[in-house]
Amino acid sequence: xxxxxxxxxxxxxxxxxxxxxxxxxxxxxxxxxxxxxxxxxxxxxxxxxxxxxxxxxxxxxxxxxxxxxxxxxxxxxxxxxxxxxxxxxxxxxxxxxxxxxxxxxxxxxxxxxxxxxxxxxxxxxxxxxxxxxxxxxxxxxxxxxxxxxxxxxxxxxxxxxxxxxxxxxxxxxxxxxxxxxxxxxxxxxxxxxxxxxxxxxxxxxxxxxxxxxxxxxxxxxxxxxxxxxxxxxxxxxxxxxxxxxxxxxxxxxxxxxxxxxxxxxxxxxxxxxxxxxxxxxxxxxxxxxxxxxxxxxxxxxxxxxxxxxxxxxxxxxxxxxxxxxxxxxxxxxxxxxxxxxxxxxxxxxxxxxxxxxxxxxxxxxxxxxxxxxxxxxxxxxxxxxxxxxxxxxxxxxxxxxxxxxxxxxxxxxxxxxxxxxxxxxxxxxxxxxxxxxxxxxxxxxxxxxxxxxxxxxxxxxxxxxxxxxxxxxxxxxxxxxxxxxxxxxxxxxxxxxxxxxxxxxxxxxxxxxxxxxxxxxxxxxxxxxxxxxxxxxxxxxxxxxxxxxxxxxxxxxxxxxxxxxxxxxxxxxxxxxxxxxxxxxxxxxxxxxxxxxxxxxxxxxxxxxxxxxxxxxxxxxxxxxxxxxxxxxxxxxxxxxxxxxxxxxxxxxxxxxxx
Numbered sequence: 001x002x003x004x005x006x007x008x009x010x011x012x013x014x015x016x017x018x019x020x021x022x023x024x025x026x027x028x029x030x031x032x033x034x035x036x037x038x039x040x041x042x043x044x045x046x047x048x049x050x051x052x053x054x055x056x057x058x059x060x061x062x063x064x065x066x067x068x069x070x071x072x073x074x075x076x077x078x079x080x081x082x083x084x085x086x087x088x089x090x091x092x093x094x095x096x097x098x099x100x101x102x103x104x105x106x107x108x109x110x111x112x113x114x115x116x117x118x119x120x121x122x123x124x125x126x127x128x129x130x131x132x133x134x135x136x137x138x139x140x141x142x143x144x145x146x147x148x149x150x151x152x153x154x155x156x157x158x159x160x161x162x163x164x165x166x167x168x169x170x171x172x173x174x175x176x177x178x179x180x181x182x183x184x185x186x187x188x189x190x191x192x193x194x195x196x197x198x199x200x201x202x203x204x205x206x207x208x209x210x211x212x213x214x215x216x217x218x219x220x221x222x223x224x225x226x227x228x229x230x231x232x233x234x235x236x237x238x239x240x241x242x243x244x245x246x247x248x249x250x251x252x253x254x255x256x257x258x259x260x261x262x263x264x265x266x267x268x269x270x271x272x273x274x275x276x277x278x279x280x281x282x283x284x285x286x287x288x289x290x291x292x293x294x295x296x297x298x299x300x301x302x303x304x305x306x307x308x309x310x311x312x313x314x315x316x317x318x319x320x321x322x323x324x325x326x327x328x329x330x331x332x333x334x335x336x337x338x339x340x341x342x343x344x345x346x347x348x349x350x351x352x353x354x355x356x357x358x359x360x361x362x363x364x365x366x367x368x369x370x371x372x373x374x375x376x377x378x379x380x381x382x383x384x385x386x387x388x389x390x391x392x393x394x395x396x397x398x399x400x401x402x403x404x405x406x407x408x409x410x411x412x413x414x415x416x417x418x419x420x421x422x423x424x425x426x427x428x429x430x431x432x433x434x435x436x437x438x439x440x441x442x443x444x445x446x447x448x449x450x451x452x453x454x455x456x457x458x459x460x461x462x463x464x465x466x467x468x469x470x471x472x473x474x475x476x477x478x479x480x481x482x483x484x485x486x487x488x489x490x491x492x493x494x495x496x497x498x499x500x501x502x503x504x505x506x507x508x509x510x511x512x513x514x515x516x517x518x519x520x521x522x523x524x525x526x527x528x529x530x531x532x533x534x535x536x537x538x539x540x541x542x543x544x545x546x547x548x549x550x551x552x553x554x555x556x557x558x559x560x561x562x563x564x565x566x567x568x569x570x571x572x573x574x575x576x577x578x579x580x581x582x583x584x585x586x587x588x589x590x591x592x593x594x595x596x597x598x599x600x601x602x603x604x605x606x607x608x609x610x611x612x613x614x615x616x617x618x619x620x621x622x623x624x625x626x627x628x629x630x631x632x633x634x635x636x637x638x639x640x641x642x643x644x645x646x647x648x649x650x651x652x653x654x655x656x657x658x659x
Contacts, residue, residue: 002177003050004069009077017045018089021184021191024102025176027055027169031102032330033323038169040081040103041180043188051177054078057169067174075106082108090115094136094187097218097332104222112575116214119187122194124336125203125210128541134336140186143193152182206536206561210335213564216571216581217333217343223580224328225350226411226592227321228628235402236318239310242360246307253300260307263288313354317404320348328411333584340553341538341560343584351585357395357403357630395630405630414579414592416625417602418632419609421563421587421618423449425482428559431535431616433514445619446650450475457511469494477508481519482555484548522550535614536561562613563587569608577601590629603637621648 003012021043028035038055053072082103085091091110093099096118100110110116123134127142137153156171156179165171171179198207251257254273258265266288270276277286278295286292290308293301321329329348337344345351395403410416421427426449430438441447453474454460460470476493479485485493491501509516525532526547533539534557542550567589570581578594579601589609593601602622609620623632624642634648635641639656646652 001048001050001181002174003052004067004071004073004173006074006077008069009052009073009081012042012050013080013084015044015046015048015050016042016084016088019045019092020085020088020090021092021188022085022096022099022103023093023180023184023187024099025168025180026102027057027167031098031105033325035102036105037102039173039176039180041177041184043181043184045188047185047188049181049184051173051180052077052081053173053176055169056171056173056176067172071173078106082106086111086114088114090117092117092119092187092191094119094139094183094190096120096214097221100218101221110215110218115211116218117191117211118214118335119190119194121210121214121335122191122198122207124339124341125201125207125538126194126197128339128539130339136183136187136190139190143190144186147186152179201539202537203539206538209536209561209565209568212568213335216567217335219571220580220582220584221330221332223582223592224324224326224330225408225582226328227324227407228409229322229327232318232321232407236314236322238360238399239314239318239402243307243310243314245361246303246310250300250303250307253303260304266304309358310360313402313404316348317354317407321407331583338560339540340556341534341536341564342556342586343560345585350583353585354404357401357406360400360402403630406628408625408629409627410592410625413595415595415598416627416629416632417591417593417605417635418623418625418629419589419591419605419620420623421559421609422621424559424562424587424618425555426450426478427616427618428555428562428614429478429482429515431558431614432554433512433518434615435512435514439616443617444650445617450478453478453508453512457507473504477505480505481515482552484552519548519551522554523547526550534558534561536565558614559587562618563589565613566609566611569611570605573604573608574601598640602635602640606637 001008001012003009021041023041024037025039025041026035026037031037036055038057039051039053042050042052054075054077056071058071085108091114093116096116100108100116119136119139120134123139127134127139132138132142140147156175159175160166160168160171163171168176195207198204247260250260254269256269256272258269260266267277267286270288271286275296275298277288277292279287279289279292281287288304290305293305324330331348331350332346334344334346343351395401395406397406408416422445427442430442430449438452441452450471451462451474454467454470457474458470460467473494476485476490480490480493487502487505488498490505491498494501494504496504522532524547526542527544530544531539531541532550532554534554536558538557538561540550540553540557542553563584563586567581567584570589570591574581577597579597580592581589582592583590591601591605606620606622610618612618622635622637624635624640625632626642634643636643636647636654636656639654641654641656643654644652647654
């Protein structure tokens with residue numbers, strides 16, 4: 001029902017129920033910045049639907065005569081609608097954080113008493129393929145095969161096209177109402193279907209955690225990540241100047257003026273010099289992607305890699321923050337995308353921030369340095385330890401240096417604290433293996449799993465000539481087992497033959513037979529019944545020919561659910577304090593700790609995060625960004641003094657702990 005008169009408005013409020021579906025329509029998708037809601041759709045528990053227009057544009061209405069009553073409700077009624085929603089027990093939405101943010105711009109503040117239910121998040125517990133689209137239309141089609149989901153969406157899209165309505169506020173409110181109310185109704189029906197499935201598959205406790213987490217994540221997004229605007233402006237200008245210089249140098253080296261961003265022109269210029277790409281595209285054409293340039297080994301290839309890296313650094317990390325008017329970025333943390341249960345992040349992707357700092361101008365840049373830069377910035381081939389060493393240089397703050405993480409500083413009156421689960425995935429792996437001897441050792445917060453394997457399997461000792469190789473080997477195998485790395489790829493990582501890599505794995509399993517037994521058990525279980533479930537009962541349905549990924553899903557999924565559990569606990573603790581949780585990056589949580597709370601919050605957060613959710617102890621390392629994210633160092637939460645390397649690694653006792 002289109003509600004566009006005050007009389008209808010007040011009458012509709014009498015039909016509200018304890019649980020309501022909410023779906024806002026907006027004049028654009030950037031509700032954090034300039035876009036605002038133009039109308040709100042509602043569905044009650046009894047499937048009664050209403051649409052409330054508030055900001056529809058009358059500039060494109062030759063058919064307004066079809067409308068009974070005014071075009072919009074008075075905006076003064078919007079707070080009254082919000083007050084009615086505050087009385088609910090639960091609000092349901094599909095991608096609910098978008099609706100909450102849009103309403104927040106008009107003063108909506110979600111009370112703690114109202115439960116949030118996001119059917120997009122719930123859909124992830126029902127749909128188990130990473131390629132499953134979780135938009136409402138796709139979910140409706142999957143759960144209700146006979147529902148003409150395509151028709152109602154298609155008809156509305158056709159109307160927008162024919163009426164030249166490029167945004168929803170320009171759509172006729174009567175037609176907008178039909179579309180929005182249908183979305184609300186189907187969201188309610190989707191929720192009932194999903195909840196039945198969640199309970200049938202014994203994932204109801206897991207769902208309660210995901211539901212509680214939604215509010216935590218939205219509060220993080222609302223708080224935002226403070227950044228140094230002047231640093232972004234200065235470094236963007238420097239890099240743009242360097243990009244122009246590199247473009248000119250590349251053209252000079254190739255002997256002709258070209259568009260460096262054009263693959264076709266690069267092909268012509270390289271071929272004219274007798275240089276051909278070591279890699280072909282699927283269409284059998286020469287490829288000049290990052291991997292090809294890395295393999296090329298030519299000096300101009302290194303410059304092209306740097307050129308592309310700096311373009312991405314400016315366009316992805318330095319310029320986008322400048323659009324935020326409050327000097328805070330409001331990234332989106334998505335609970336629903338990765339099938340393991342991990343978060344994904346966008347606008348920007350904080351989980352893929354570049355570590356280390358880079359020289360803007362470096363006359364001695366060689367191909368390896370350029371490859372390291374490209375590996376980090378462009379997401380090319382995995383950087384080797386040697387390349388990582390080139391890029392993870394200590395930030396010194398020189399004018400010729402740029403670091404993405406230097407952008408992020410705490411707001412005035414706060415300090416930046418970072419809590420990182422130490423070797424979390426290895427410890428969760430050990431929890432599944434359940435080796436009694438290893439379990440005892442894991443009670444030590446400074447226990448180094450990779451060092452332990454190198455010593456136990458190959459008898460390596462720190463300080464001996466081959467120590468670095470064997471610890472690197474141990475790390476490669478440990479993570480290789482979790483990430484399903486085969487013998488050939490393992491050999492490449494450790495610079496050995498496939499046969500040698502296979503022998504090293506044989507040595508590993510001979511010393512740790514329970515690790516091999518666990519992996520085989522997971523594979524056998526998947527092949528027999530088609531699924532496995534992690535410590536939180538998150539179920540993973542896996543095809544038999546991919547049974548080996550079950551190990552990865554269990555380890556990553558359990559780790560992710562532990563982090564989510566602790567995020568909720570931290571949020572509950574901070575609820576009435578000034579300190580805030582602002583970022584989650586896989587196994588790391590980032591906080592702003594207020595100056596007034598430095599004496600107790602850092603210590604209590606460490607205690608909360610380390611509370612056991614599985615049998616195995618999962619210690620966290622605490623670092624303080626001083627003054628930015630890149631300039632971080634280990635800190636003692638008891639006295640807030642920075643730790644030496646020996647103290648951080650447990651080789652020496654810190655002064656306040658030695659008393």
